[in-house]
Amino acid sequence: xxxxxxxxxxxxxxxxxxxxxxxxxxxxxxxxxxxxxxxxxxxxxxxxxxxxxxxxxxxxxxxxxxxxxxxxxxxxxxxxxxxxxxxxxxxxxxxxxxxxxxxxxxxxxxxxxxxxxxxxxxxxxxxxxxx
Amino acid sequence: xxxxxxxxxxxxxxxxxxxxxxxxxxxxxxxxxxxxxxxxxxxxxxxxxxxxxxxxxxxxxxxxxxxxxxxxxxxxxxxxxxxxxxxxxxxxxxxxxxxxxxxxxxxxxxxxxxxxxxxxxxxxxxxxxxxxxxxxxxxxx
Numbered sequence: 001x002x003x004x005x006x007x008x009x010x011x012x013x014x015x016x017x018x019x020x021x022x023x024x025x026x027x028x029x030x031x032x033x034x035x036x037x038x039x040x041x042x043x044x045x046x047x048x049x050x051x052x053x054x055x056x057x058x059x060x061x062x063x064x065x066x067x068x069x070x071x072x073x074x075x076x077x078x079x080x081x082x083x084x085x086x087x088x089x090x091x092x093x094x095x096x097x098x099x100x101x102x103x104x105x106x107x108x109x110x111x112x113x114x115x116x117x118x119x120x121x122x123x124x125x126x127x128x129x130x131x
Numbered sequence: 132x133x134x135x136x137x138x139x140x141x142x143x144x145x146x147x148x149x150x151x152x153x154x155x156x157x158x159x160x161x162x163x164x165x166x167x168x169x170x171x172x173x174x175x176x177x178x179x180x181x182x183x184x185x186x187x188x189x190x191x192x193x194x195x196x197x198x199x200x201x202x203x204x205x206x207x208x209x210x211x212x213x214x215x216x217x218x219x220x221x222x223x224x225x226x227x228x229x230x231x232x233x234x235x236x237x238x239x240x241x242x243x244x245x246x247x248x249x250x251x252x253x254x255x256x257x258x259x260x261x262x263x264x265x266x267x268x269x270x271x272x
Contacts, residue, residue, distance in 0.1 A: 035222075038253070043256070048194065048260060059192060071189060078175060082168075082175070086168075089165045089168060119183075123184065126187060
């Protein structure tokens with residue numbers, strides 16, 4: 001570690017591109033995406049107190065096939081954020097969390113892929129069915 | 132500001148931050164993220180399952196469907212808990228991101244004020260909708 005940085009210009013970047021860095025970046029990116037959607041979702045749902053016609057008209061947007069593709073992306077983003085968040089919580093609160101981190105990262109990958117497939121496949125089939 | 136990034140300088144920079152504060156706000160924020168995160172996993176999985184996966188998912192969501200759900204005190208409580216946990220969890224995450232990337236104190240202050248105003252708006256609007264929703268709203272025309 002010291003040899004690789006000894007000749008590098010000082011403080012170009014902290015980032016070293018390890019696996020943990022990517023989970024950290026993805027956690028942030030998915031978190032921001034979900035928060036932006038949450039804002040839109042609260043505003044669109046609020047139309048329900050204005051009028052049924054207005055609400056149904058706006059909700060129609062979510063029934064568009066292109067938006068349904070984004071919906072699948074949203075569900076996958078939530079699943080990633082959830083899986084990674086559970087691992088981070090276990091690292092922090094479980095007495096063996098830190099030393100088992102590598103193994104938990106592998107489990108996280110498997111669980112995330114399985115849950116994503118479990119959600120994305122039926123949602124894609126539904127999307128095709130609704131076309 | 133061309134300070135060498137030595138361990139000594141780093142620790143000097145870190146020390147005053149801990150000494151400047153007499154509260155444990157950041158500790159509570161850290162605990163809240165984990166506790167709310169676990170609760171959100173449970174609540175959100177139910178929400179995603181019902182709204183996006185079963186019985187045609189979002190295709191069947193319309194006024195009548197949501198009206199039926201919001202008529203029940205159980206789903207009112209469920210959605211209200213989801214609203215508060217998700218908004219505050221998201222707000223706190225965004226606050227940490229602002230602290231990381233917005234470097235001048237002034238910009239940081241205004242970015243956080245904008246964030247808190249947005250989150251307040253989300254909580255207020257969401258609560259208003261759950262509390263004032265009238266399922267008997269007439270379908271005109």
